Amino acid sequence: MKRSDIPYLDDLRAFESVARLGSVRAAAAELVLTHGAVSRRVAKLSTDLGVRLLEANGRGVRVTADGEKLAAATGTAFGLITETLAKIRSDGAPAPIILSCERSLAMRWLIPRLSDFQDRHPGVEVHLSTGGGALDFARDRVTLAIRRLDFPVDPDWRITKLMPERVGPVMLPSLAARFEAGDYTALGSRTRPNAWEAWLEQHRNTARPRTIRLLDHHFLMEEAALGGLGVALAPQAIAASDVASGRLRAPFGFEDDGTDYGLIHPAAMSVSAGLAALCDWLAAESGRIFGTTACPSS
Structure with a gap:
């Protein structure tokens, strides 16, 4: 030919x-x-x-x-x-691990901690990409993914539950009185447009906000809360560092919303020592916040 x-x-x-x-x-x-x-x-x-x-x-x-x-x-x-x-x-040479993570979780939880893994495992090369929902591991050239498990999963995937999704309102300490009086703007994410209404339905004694304002992503919502623009209904993993430092208050704490984050990779894929080390490290880091131990799921 x-x-x-x-x-x-x-x-x-x-x-x-x-x-x-x-x-x-x-x-x-x-x-x-x-x-x-x-x-x-x-x-x-x-x-x-x-x-x-x-x-x-x-x-x-x-x-x-x-x-x-x-x-x-x-x-x-x-x-x-x-x-x-x-x-x-x-x-050939060990290929880098391509770790795909949802954008807000990557920015607010993973990236600030990832240098610790690299210090512990300098020979394991990790490249980070962002994305959400379903993916094609071969097409997207992804080794491991962190996803909120709120979509149909492929039966050929291996899934390890990483941490529960817990949410709660967070705000500047100076906004606490206005929150109690209902004189506040509720900040939410367009990725979960009904989250505030669902939370308020479960907390009927809480004063409703003047208005609900949706931003494109959770990390933008968190930044808006830090800027004093309102009260954010934030996932614990995203807000934990700011709450621990006292920059934000979480008067109701954080409550399970019924979903989990999981580590996902193709079941048929050979798990290298580097990938196993990364999975163990991610489980340990999530355990520091949630007091959980990652466990296999199917």
């Missing part, structure tokens, strides 16, 4: 994503491209091959019979490439 007989890899990857995800929009999000760029790549591939790969299906698209054959082949090929690259990396 001549090199000219093989379509461009970018075009094949765009088509494989559309076929696998069933949507041009979803493929664009996965590949970090525009909807138009993905459509143009698939159209170019179809023209180069001289066959129709997709056809209209209502407002969406569906894969043709020829497209199904190509999708199966490209899926197998990309999977083989991924597995081969992983083996090459594992046979």
Whole structure:
């Protein structure tokens, strides 16, 4: 086969994503491209091959019979490439551990502590990335993830419960009287827009706020509370250091919201000594706040 007989890899990857995800929009999000760029790549591939790969299906698209054959082949090929690259990396120097953590937890809890792990294990290289919810370990090149377990999990994952999610209102000490009088702004996160209403329903003797203001992330909400803009309904892991230092008060303490954070990695993945050390360290650090010991879960 001549090199000219093989379509461009970018075009094949765009088509494989559309076929696998069933949507041009979803493929664009996965590949970090525009909807138009993905459509143009698939159209170019179809023209180069001289066959129709997709056809209209209502407002969406569906894969043709020829497209199904190509999708199966490209899926197998990309999977083989991924597995081969992983083996090459594992046979060489120890690969860095890619630790994915939810953004606010990373900024307020993990990053301030991570130097302690590096001091204890200087030979273990840890790279930090941020993300939330479900993930594809192979595609995202992630070794270990910390996630709040509030979404359907893959049965092929190994999950170790790390710490419970506990929340409570935190504020500057100077705002305590206004909080008791109901003269305060309730600060929440858009990632949990109903959290304040749920908390107030459980604490009916607490004065309601003048208004509820939502910020994009918990770490922004925490900074707003530190700036005196209101009372934040904060997870304990995010607010613990500021409460311990006296910068913020938590008059009601922190209460379980029924979810947990977990350490997640593929069950089939070989656990290196470095990864085991990182998991043990993370469990010990969470135990300092919550008085818990991480335990296996499925």
